[in-house]
Amino acid sequence: MSAISIQHVKKSYGSLQALAGVSLEIEQGEFFGLLGPNGAGKTTLITSMAGLCKPDSGSISVMGFDVQKDFRISRRQLGVVPQELVFDPFFTVRETLRFQSGYFGLRKNDDWIDEIMANLDLTNKADSNMRALSGGMKRRVLVAQALVHRPPVIVLDEPTAGVDVELRQSLWQFVSRLNKAGHTIVLTTHYLEEAESLCGRIAMLKQGRLVALDTTANLLAKHRPAGAPVRVLGDDGAADLEAVFVKIMAQAQHE
Numbered sequence: 338m339s340a341i342s343i344q345h346v347k348k349s350y351g352s353l354q355a356l357a358g359v360s361l362e363i364e365q366g367e368f369f370g371l372l373g374p375n376g377a378g379k380t381t382l383i384t385s386m387a388g389l390c391k392p393d394s395g396s397i398s399v400m401g402f403d404v405q406k407d408f409r410i411s412r413r414q415l416g417v418v419p420q421e422l423v424f425d426p427f428f429t430v431r432e433t434l435r436f437q438s439g440y441f442g443l444r445k446n447d448d449w450i451d452e453i454m455a456n457l458d459l460t461n462k463a464d465s466n467m468r469a470l471s472g473g474m475k476r477r478v479l480v481a482q483a484l485v486h487r488p489p490v491i492v493l494d495e496p497t498a499g500v501d502v503e504l505r506q507s508l509w510q511f512v513s514r515l516n517k518a519g520h521t522i523v524l525t526t527h528y529l530e531e532a533e534s535l536c537g538r539i540a541m542l543k544q545g546r547l548v549a550l551d552t553t554a555n556l557l558a559k560h561r562p563a564g565a566p567v568r569v570l571g572d573d574g575a576a577d578l579e580a581v582f583v584k585i586m587a588q589a590q591h592e
């Protein structure tokens with residue numbers, strides 16, 4: 338069974354086609370990258386996976402559960418870290434996480450909440466009000482919120498936008514650990530060096546269409562600019578994937 342199965346998904350907003358028929362299987366245990374320029378349809382696809390946006394046609398299942406027909410159980414399989422900073426300013430961090438646990442019917446979740454907070458360096462902010470936190474701290478709480486119900490699949494929509502180096506590193510260490518523990522990770526990011534070093538497989542979207550889908554290693558090998566030296570993945574921290582991305586997007590323009 339795939340972690341996420343996307344079949345022929347189409348979605349339009351008025352005359353704008355945000356998803357033009359996307360099919361994609363993400364296997365359990367993958368660290369999967371969903372890349373594409375602004376407006377490519379990444380967030381629309383993610384909100385559709387979470388059952389929060391209803392495709393015009395096609396279907397999506399998460400861990401075998403259809404997101405429309407089995408909304409509640411499929412939603413439990415998924416932890417989504419949204420792109421926008423959404424929070425209730427009157428709750429403390431701990432209250433926010435308890436409230437989120439309650440949303441999933443979980444009581445007595447404090448041990449896990451403590452563990453998540455410790456991993457995200459939030460412990461000393463546990464009793465701070467959300468409105469008093471910096472943007473980066475709020476983002477950590479969003480990540481924590483996505484994890485309270487221990488979902489097997491974790492989707493991160495640009496989690497490192499506007500985040501400092503330290504949080505990025507601790508966030509990636511934590512997410513990598515979750516991946517090693519068996520969680521499936523789906524990541525969208527505009528930081529291609531992050532995708533290159535973290536993701537085993539990558540899909541690229543452009544104007545609602547899938548224009549590339551392969552392992553990161555294959556994408557790098559196949560689309561390497563002619564004459565460029567072959568390098569070990571990530572050996573100097575340079576974003577080779579950026580050149581690949583630009584090339585694939587330019588090719589897609591002419592199709």
Ligand SMILES: Nc1ncnc2c1ncn2[C@@H]1O[C@H](COP(=O)(O)OP(=O)(O)OP(=O)(O)O)[C@@H](O)[C@H]1O
Pocket residue numbers: 350353354355373374375376377378379380381382
């Ligand atoms: N609620 C909405 N109403 C109208 N148009 C929308 C809505 N949500 C998204 N769109 C449009 O659908 C297209 C895809 O948007 P989406 O947010 O999925 O792209 P994205 O790949 O996540 O972009 P970004 O990298 O900027 O976050 C865009 O052209 C966007 O303007």
